[in-house]
Every structure is written in C-alpha cells, then in structure tokens.
Amino acid sequence: MKTLALLGALALSMLSPLAVAEEAKPLRIGIEAAYPPFAYKTPEGNITGFDYDIGNALCEEMQVKCQWIEQEFDGLIPALKVRKFDAVLSSMNITEERLKSVDFSKKYYNSPARLAMKAGTALNDPLVDLKGKKVGVQRASIYDRYASDVFAPAGIEVVRYSSQNEIFLDLAAGRLDATLADAVNIDDGFLKTDAGKGYALVGPTFSEAEYFGEGAGIAVRKGDTALADKFTAAIAAIRANGKYKEVQDKYFDFDIYGD
Amino acid sequence: MIFDYNVIWENLPLYLGGVLVTLKLLLIALALGLAMAIPLGLMRVSKSQLLNFPAWLYTYVIRGTPMLVQLFLIYYGLAQFEAVREGLLWPYLSDATFCAILAFAINTSAYSAEILAGSLRATPHGEIEAAKAMGMSRAKLYRRILLPSALRRALPQYSNEVIMMLHTTSLASIVTLIDITGAARTVSSQHYLPFEAFITAGAFYLVLTFILVRLFKSAERRWLVYLAPRKA
Structure with missing residues (x-):
C-alpha cells in the first residue's frame, strides 16, 4: 500500500512539470504550401494564403503559439499520426474515409469541386464526354477518390500527381485534358495566371457529400477531441468577431464559408 | 498497430502492374x-581531342547532375517552351513513359560509357601487341580483341550499374507513372498505411535485385571464367 502511494506521488510529481512543459510548447500545424490561394509561398519563400492566415487568426484566438511545418499533401495524415505535428490545417476536406484515421474540427470553409478544361469545351455529361480522356487529380485528395470511384469505371483515365501545381503544368502543356479540383484553387492558381489563358471552369459542380464532405476542417489525431473542440470554438469566435471576414476579403470576393 | 496484410493483398494487382512498368522502364x-555507351566509351579512350572532349563533357554533365533534376528538366522543363510543344517530337515528349525512359537511358549511358572506358584502358598490353603482331587493322583490333575483352571485364561493375538503375526507376513515380513505387504511393495515400505499402515495394525490389544478381553471376561464370581465381 505504502509503495503504491509512493509510486502515485512519484507519478504525480513527474506529471506536473510535464504538464507545464506542454503548456509552453508551441502547437505544431502541418501545411502543404503549394495550393494557392489557400497556402503558397511568396517570392521570398514565406508561407502565405487563406489557410495560413486563418490558422494564425485561430491561434491568436486560442492564445497559443503556433509553429507551421511543411509537408506534401499525401504525407500530412501519416505525419500527423506519428506526431510530427499536432494538427493539419491545409484545405483538408472532412470525409468519412479520413474520419477513420483522424478527427476533425467543424469546417472552416467549403468550396465546390469543378473541372478545368480548354475554354469552350462543351461538357454536358462528364461521364460520357470525358470517356478516354485524361483527368489529373492530386493523389490522396477527395478529387482523387471521386475520380477513382466514379470517373475511372466510366473509362476516363485518371492520372495522379503529388501537387496540384504539377497538374496545372501538365494541363497547360497538353498532357492532360482536364483536372478535377477545388474551383477556387483552379481559378486562383491557374486561370488567373498566364499559363491558364484559354482554359476555363467547365461542366457541373460536384458536391456529393459522400465524397466531398461538409467542407475543409482542421485534422487532429484520433481521440484528440479537446484540440478539435478548441479549434471549432475558435472558428466560431473569429466568424463572430469579424476576423474571418477580414481574412476572407483578402483572398476572395465571395463567401467562402458556404452554408 | 498490426501489419495490415489485407490491404496489400487487395492491391496486389496494382503492385504486379507496377513490376511490369518497372521492368519495362529498366x-x-x-x-x-x-547502345549509346559503346561509341561513347570508345570516344573516351580516343587520343583525338575532337572525339574525346565531347564524350568527356557529356559524361561529366550527366554524372555531375542528379537523376531527379534531369527527369524534371525533360518532363516539366521542356514542356515550358512553345516550340517544343508544337514541335514534331511533342507526341513523344508528352508521354510520361517516353520521358522517363529517355532520362534513364541518358543517365545510364554516361555511367556505362565510363565503366567501358575504364575497362578498355585496363586491357593488358600483351593482348594488343599480339593482335598487332598478327597484322590486325585498328578496326579489327577493336572488334575482335579490345571490345569483347573490355565488355567482359566490365561485367561486375556493370551489374552494379544495372542494380542502381533498377532503384533509380523508382523516380518514375514522380512523373505520374505507376511503377512499384508508384503503386506503393497510391496504396499508402488511399489507405494511410505507409509502412505496409512501402515495405511491400521494398520486398519487390529485393526480389528483382536478387534475380539480377543471379543473372550477372551466371553471366560472369560464362564469360569471365578465364579471369576467375584458380581453384586449388
């Protein structure tokens, strides 16, 4: 009994300094900075974008110090699981599939999925008109999953890339016929650039909740609901106090939150 | 967490397709x-600067830059220029498989040329003198004596180059090809199981390496037996 009490005291004394250390440690957030306008690099090499600004606003709201860690998109969840960082704030959509391995905060934005193709392409039914064509998607993204499940069985060739920027390069070069991606990302990262001249958003809006979920949320390790709830509360807070709108207006001229 | 065999089992066709792509590229x-290395190797041992210098420059530039950089230049870099995109070669250059093979072939030709050149330089003088004494012309000397014996003696080094090339083909997954590594990346990202996905890829490479090593061992036994240490 005495030993047990002693052990307990020992455990307690060891826990408390740890708890203090935990408080001072910065919150590490994973991000892929190749997804304009949500996250990209300035010519000086600094990360910037909607995700980055929202993240910093949330950290300020939660009164924690945040440290950004870069990682390619398909490595974000694995790195989160092995504790290279504590949260992922990188335009990651909340999906059933991902909820199996991570937990999410509530959404912080929701923008639709669209196809980008040569301007003037007539596209009534993508599944029919795209047969035999090449569609580029970012590996492990919700667009990849949708394209693999819906496009590929219809005879559309799905080509997977590590980053959306490489897809835009190959679309402009003519190696791809189309890309399925976030409409905002296509508009800002491609159509508004020189390379995107002559291309446009075509066809319908894809919004099947089964694939595209309710929007992008902040991913945390499975079971870390305390952190997810803190993010959810902070999102509500910055939406209420106008900070969210301030960041949104910097990048978009429409409501990106979606309802 | 335990090793998830099921995912690997379900994706076995993807991996086997990957093995075929890897072998095709290799x-x-x-x-x-x-085919490129033989003339380049001969140029590298030539006394004429006109022949030697271009080959030296080629092998120096190719061996002096990383394979990944070369692949990016060929695949993404060339596509940047409109002249290339509208040129005659574009139907080929727009194909990822063609770009990967081109980059790999250029890369291995430089290394193989240097291996061959080294092997040519190490030809015993006696063999050359004997050939000259027989009255062979230069062309005949190269065809009958120098090249066959240099190619044989280059085998052990060349087997290393082949194995390195096998491992280098994993870069093809970066330009959208689904080789063994590409299959692993697909499985890893679809199921969030990087350990299972890549250890399987590693196992496939090990098996392929083992087969290559055995093939070269038997080739050496066939063509290099006269250089093997004498059995007691």
Missing part, C-alpha cells in the same frame, strides 16, 4: 543506354 533504358 530494360528499354538499359538497352538504349548500352
């Missing part, structure tokens, strides 16, 4: 590379 690149 074999075509090696064949083209070797």
